[in-house]
Amino acid sequence: MELLHKHKLTYEQVGKYSGIDPERIKAIKKGEEPTQEERLRLRNVAYSLSELRQKDTGETMD
Numbered sequence: 001m002e003l004l005h006k007h008k009l010t011y012e013q014v015g016k017y018s019g020i021d022p023e024r025i026k027a028i029k030k031g032e033e034p035t036q037e038e039r040l041r042l043r044n045v046a047y048s049l050s051e052l053r054q055k056d057t058g059e060t061m062d
Helices: 011-018 022-029 036-057
Strands: none
Touching: 011 022, 011 036, 022 036
């Protein structure tokens, strides 16, 4: 959710960065439970982007 809203990424961009099919990301957003691997991949992408934002703007992760 953070990747789509806070970072303003599209489903395709999230899929590209995480290696998860964009259709699967849509299903997860609609309430399907992500697998452990999907959860880890998405968390890593969110963390990387939050780190970059913090370096650029000084904003910290909530």
